[in-house]
Amino acid sequence: MAAIPHELLNVDLGIHDTKHHLSDTRNEASISMKRLMGGLSEGVDVVTFTNGRLTLQVLPTRGMGIWKGEIDGIPLQWHSPVERPVHPAFVDPMRRGGIGWLDGFNELICRCGLGWHGAPGTDRILDESGNVVSEQFLPLHGRIANLPAHRVVGTVDADFLQLTGYVDEASMFGGRLQLESTLKSAANSTEFEIVDVVTNRGSQTAEVEMLYHCNIGEPFLDAGSMCHTASTELAPRDAHAAQDMSMWNVYHGPTAGYSEQVYFTKAASDGQGLGVGVLTNAESSLAFCVRFDTSTLPWFVLWKNTQARNDGYVTGLEPGSSFPNVREVERRSGRVISLAPGASVTFRLSFEVATDKSRVHQILEEVTALQVATPRTTHATPKPEWSAH
């Protein structure tokens, strides 16, 4: 009696190969790569990025998304009904009327973009007289999360480590964007940084939309959790979100049948031009914090999805270059980035995880100070320029 060890999800296929393992003898930091086997994960590469305290599992095969992490033994993750990383070959974005993207959705941080993100729908290009010049159905959240990096390079030295991946989003007669994505962290830090450069390598002006879908579950999210963010303007996405405006940034515990509620904000900027969003647990002993450069990520979306654990108990803190509406709405409102041939746009985000009350307290004081300094207009109902269809 014996078992065929086909459950190979955690088998390392190259971790003992020095070419796939980088480390520095002066600290505990390292970068290594393995390839998953079995099920929908077959062929997915995972890079384990550890600064000695904080560990992140990066997925080059899924557009350099960050699957999950861990700090001080505390998991940074959520539990999607899709339990394992899904190889893009198994994702058909056109499934379910254009929301097939959800078949592979389970990351801590995944990008929506590059050419578009947001709800599926028909994008019509109009001429000056308002006639339809061309139209194209754009499925949910774009291509980037299902495009593999063709090049990944890592660096580990005494003080810090860094991982860069290159992902092409191109097609003949369909644009030529490239993402150069860099993940950085200092040794033993509680922080990490993402610097993404998107370049238009084609000869025609290109449209770019980017949204960072940063998704956190327990233990950061629980009944009584709050999202702290500073904004100059706040509105519910739709009537369903409007019903709970008074509790817009407070969370329920896992609730079977809860239907997602989404809030749109214009982020306030601090002296360095940074916006901020923080999720704290009810006890305020844990915080997951994202700071983002508002010069290219002026909008911050809060996705509340406190469904039952088995359906995905999670919230999304989502800095974006635009709102996740169909691109036509965003274009009309001037929120789509227009990149000249050869031009680039850089998106900068830094993340901090606080695991003790005093640091959580400091972070919340920072957010409060920023909000106090910047008056906020709150809309009780959806703002037409933000939510039009």
Next chain:
Amino acid sequence: MAAIPHELLNVDLGIHDTKHHLSDTRNEASISMKRLMGGLSEGVDVVTFTNGRLTLQVLPTRGMGIWKGEIDGIPLQWHSPVERPVHPAFVDPMRRGGIGWLDGFNELICRCGLGWHGAPGTDRILDESGNVVSEQFLPLHGRIANLPAHRVVGTVDADFLQLTGYVDEASMFGGRLQLESTLKSAANSTEFEIVDVVTNRGSQTAEVEMLYHCNIGEPFLDAGSMCHTASTELAPRDAHAAQDMSMWNVYHGPTAGYSEQVYFTKAASDGQGLGVGVLTNAESSLAFCVRFDTSTLPWFVLWKNTQARNDGYVTGLEPGSSFPNVREVERRSGRVISLAPGASVTFRLSFEVATDKSRVHQILEEVTALQVATPRTTHATPKPEWSAH
């Protein structure tokens, strides 16, 4: 002069690895796994499951379907125009108006399900007033045949062998079903058994439909072959099938241009709650028999497809939890399984292959006795509750 050995379809990539080969010194039974290379089969895992007399080739990569088998040197298979196992990455269910599933169809036994099966079409969910709440296009025969198992475990001991695979059919906002599929056989037996447990791992009630597409060609199928089954009710699927009601269970030889004919039945149950379907060759010297638990598989569909050999000369004996109509039809008629959160449904089937006339005779007597004990209503034309569109 030499050849590049790229024709690697039959190359074993792990069969000599003891981790991928299970056997017991006390018998000839074994379970081993290899991976196919080349063409559309690249990356498809095949588990060879042999009880010493009966051999089955199982495809973990294709939802634990059974590609083909052999007993006493007699092949259990049919010849599809699709000649080799197809990796799901090459199957687009939306192709050809939603029948892309057929691009990978060539198994002896393949599952249609889990969330739905049957003809492609739009599934509309209605509220109590009959208004459309949501609608979704569902392509032919569901997802399960194109989802790979993420875990496969085998056992071989002196008396019997067993193989279990786990397949997830899940999506964010799209349900969370899991198939635990077990294949069993006693050493040197002419029988094998399938026990499939489908569990709703989500927190919302889920719909389940399952159909076992058991497909047999020559030498079991020939001119004058018959399908013997006991049923309480029988109807042609459509007008084309109705034309040949008097010959509904008798087969032609390979016939170029034959257009498939399908018959729907409600299976009769024996004292143990089992239904039965048997294909015999014209000589009644060979029989392929399926028995199935009618508590969860109450329906039995006969698919006659006696096309020319090159187009796929085959018949399907298909126990189902529902008929292969669009799900909306099945829901309206109350044939869709509703699984509460955490609940499971078990599908049980046992197969027997008889290769001598005396055993064939015994099996047919069993079927006759059951049919005699349970009167049958035969409809000359399609039954509206079964075939409505």
Next chain:
Amino acid sequence: MAAIPHELLNVDLGIHDTKHHLSDTRNEASISMKRLMGGLSEGVDVVTFTNGRLTLQVLPTRGMGIWKGEIDGIPLQWHSPVERPVHPAFVDPMRRGGIGWLDGFNELICRCGLGWHGAPGTDRILDESGNVVSEQFLPLHGRIANLPAHRVVGTVDADFLQLTGYVDEASMFGGRLQLESTLKSAANSTEFEIVDVVTNRGSQTAEVEMLYHCNIGEPFLDAGSMCHTASTELAPRDAHAAQDMSMWNVYHGPTAGYSEQVYFTKAASDGQGLGVGVLTNAESSLAFCVRFDTSTLPWFVLWKNTQARNDGYVTGLEPGSSFPNVREVERRSGRVISLAPGASVTFRLSFEVATDKSRVHQILEEVTALQVATPRTTHATPKPEWSAH
């Protein structure tokens, strides 16, 4: 400090394996196979076919297309926005309204076919009274470029080398075509030959359309390049092409915003039944020449796409069994091949690359002689039988 060598695109995975390397000690010719890793190229096999002077990179994974080549240090290629060979698992032909094929388009020579090629659109089969019997949406350029060969065999001896690949294009209820594709070259030759046999392995009559999309960029294409071809009839595809009839076979340099122009011709045949198309650079020092058997490839299409370099500066010389309109148009005009069960059709093409002025001059004299011998009708506007929609 060290780099993870994930940029593995040029890593050979089997080239040192004698089973994957064929050579003959009497010359410099060889055939070898490697597998690409990383990005969208993961899993793509590349066969390097070298006759000692001319090298071609063949892609069994992409229907035996020829990615690129080199002769005397001069590249035979173009630069698509899609920079690397794309595994078919990453190509969804239904994307962008049915032009997803373009996501993987970057070859020197790629086949469009086998069952259809040309513009995406609905193909309606009509009965004799003109009623629609069936209809199916057919995406751009068919399936063959995204189907992997399941068998590849090579031969190298003292005088010549040859590579044959077998690709199935089949589906249950969807036809059963097979391509047997052979690439041949003599040692140290400036020529190579393609012999493609397409066989209908089903039992029903099958339709076949084939187009050889031969795509060349710099240095063969430059400002002042010309396409020389002999034809009996010439017409612009559409009004946009008609605008520049006087310059129909003369090329611009890279031009940002240039919109493709396409010209349709009926090829003239020489004494051996061959048609010819030649691209020369402005200086007439380089020529890329294709000769083709007009008995099965009677049409020659010129695709001018002198966009900016970054968008794909390229022209296509395209011998075809039909024009690249939707199949319904081609059927109506009698240009679709009808293959009886078991029947085959053979497509023959030979290519020559000239790298000195004297040989270029000889080739152009051959084309001129053929054109002079066969009067040409030139249409200033689209010919309805060729361009109807």
